[in-house]
Amino acid sequence: MxxxxxxxxxxxxxxxxxxxxxxxxxxxxxxxxxxxxxSFAGLQAVRGAIGRGCEFQAAPESLRSRVRAxxxxxxxxxxxxxxxxxxxxxxxxxxxxxLAGWLVVAEVMKGAGPPVAAQTRVVYHVSSSDTASAALRNxxxxxxxxxxxxxxxxxxxxxxxxxxxxxxxxxxxxxEAEVKRLSQRGVEFRVCYNxxxxxxxxxxxVITEATxxxxxxxxxxxxxxxxxxxxxxx
Amino acid sequence: MLPHLDAAYTLxxxxxxxxxxxxxxxxxxxxxxxxxxxxxxxxxxxPWLLKIVRNACYELLEREHASAGAGEFDEEAVGxxxxxxxxxxxxxxxxxxxxxxxxxxxxxxxxxxxxPHDYREVLVLRELHGCSYKEIAxxxxxxIGTVMSRLARGRRLLRARIGExxxxxxxxx
Numbered sequence: 001m002x003x004x005x006x007x008x009x010x011x012x013x014x015x016x017x018x019x020x021x022x023x024x025x026x027x028x029x030x031x032x033x034x035x036x037x038x039s040f041a042g043l044q045a046v047r048g049a050i051g052r053g054c055e056f057q058a059a060p061e062s063l064r065s066r067v068r069a070x071x072x073x074x075x076x077x078x079x080x081x082x083x084x085x086x087x088x089x090x091x092x093x094x095x096x097x098x099l100a101g102w103l104v105v106a107e108v109m110k111g112a113g114p115p116v117a118a119q120t121r122v123v124y125h126v127s128s129s130d131t132a133s134a135a136l137r138n139x140x141x142x143x144x145x146x147x148x149x150x151x152x153x154x155x156x157x158x159x160x161x162x163x164x165x166x167x168x169x170x171x172x173x174x175x176e177a178e179v180k181r182l183s184q185r186g187v188e189f190r191v192c193y194n195x196x197x198x199x200x201x202x203x204x205x206v207i208t209e210a211t212x213x214x215x216x217x218x219x220x221x222x223x224x225x226x227x228x229x230x231x232x233x234x
Numbered sequence: 235m236l237p238h239l240d241a242a243y244t245l246x247x248x249x250x251x252x253x254x255x256x257x258x259x260x261x262x263x264x265x266x267x268x269x270x271x272x273x274x275x276x277x278x279x280x281p282w283l284l285k286i287v288r289n290a291c292y293e294l295l296e297r298e299h300a301s302a303g304a305g306e307f308d309e310e311a312v313g314x315x316x317x318x319x320x321x322x323x324x325x326x327x328x329x330x331x332x333x334x335x336x337x338x339x340x341x342x343x344x345x346x347x348x349x350p351h352d353y354r355e356v357l358v359l360r361e362l363h364g365c366s367y368k369e370i371a372x373x374x375x376x377x378i379g380t381v382m383s384r385l386a387r388g389r390r391l392l393r394a395r396i397g398e399x400x401x402x403x404x405x406x407x
Binding site for chain 2: 008010011012015017038041042043045046047048049050051052053054055056057058059060062063064066067068070071074193197202203204211212213214
């Protein structure tokens with residue numbers, strides 16, 4: 001190991017991110033090279049200074065109450081978001097507790113096999129803004145023909161457009177009104193967050209009827225494999 | 235009980251450098267986390283939440299920056315000069331190491347606050363939150379190699395700035 005390598009790896013060494021063999025090689029070089037030792041002392045000094053000057057900050061109590069109240073409000077407004085959790089508690093005040101338990105929940109979910117479908121479940125995949133109108137029309141027909149069917153719409157790519165604030169169809173009607181009607185009938189709309197990030201759309205642009213999921217594709221895969229949904233592309 | 239609220243607030247404070255903005259960003263991030271929650275599966279919750287906090291902070295800063303007009307981020311220009319691609323990353327052997335050890339708390343905080351945000355975020359996540367490189371990569375949405383180089387450059391720049399400030403204070407200039 002020479003000075004260039006040591007300089008390159010010094011930070012990772014200090015952070016304990018190097019494998020043992022690499023770590024030992026850096027140490028060996030530091031022992032024999034005064035110049036690199038000086039650099040390393042500088043690095044440690046700056047880390048020490050940050051440690052002394054900047055401690056972990058406790059969130060103010062007022063923020064804690066504000067966050068809790070905000071979550072309770074959100075819960076009252078969109079109780080189905082909680083119903084999707086296996087804890088199935090929708091009482092305001094329990095939201096924070098549920099959020100606290102997410103790791104436990106995640107573990108439970110991992111262990112659970114695909115549930116037996118008590119109803120027909122369909123996931124509509126909308127990936128283009130051209131097909132949004134057709135998707136909503138088909139969806140309304142679908143609900144009429146098969147009352148009780150559970151439908152989740154997952155939007156990604158340009159398919160997210162109709163779920164943004166102020167979006168209108170070709171006849172200049174707001175999509176939001178139709179989405180609201182459908183969500184009152186139990187249809188869920190989920191928007192791919194990766195798409196929003198990639199297209200630099202703020203999540204506040206998404207209408208409140210829709211929830212965000214980290215990845216639209218992953219969500220469709222999960223719905224099919226874990227929750228027994230049938231896939232429909234529109 | 236709210237998980238990771240302190241971690242969220244600490245990150246938001248150092249990214250926005252303002253208590254009110256930090257509170258707003260954390261509030262927004264927890265609402266988003268809740269909206270995400272239905273689809274959250276399996277991974278470790280903390281980096282996931284911190285990523286949401288980080289994005290909420292930058293969106294908030296961007297909005298307020300856009301409405302307030304330019305002029306707040308002059309530090310970026312200073313940072314860019316010191317970190318041009320290919321800039322040498324060697325810590326020079328330097329008597330300033332001793333000066334850094336004398337730096338007081340306020341001075342260190344001031345210098346860290348003045349760092350360009352790309353460096354500030356990796357430094358805070360590493361030194362205050364104790365995140366691994368892999369976690370930082372997830373939170374900041376950059377490759378691990380970038381995390382490594384930003385940490386190296388960030389520490390070097392911070393070291394130089396603390397050293398200069400200590401010298402200035404001690405000589406009274």
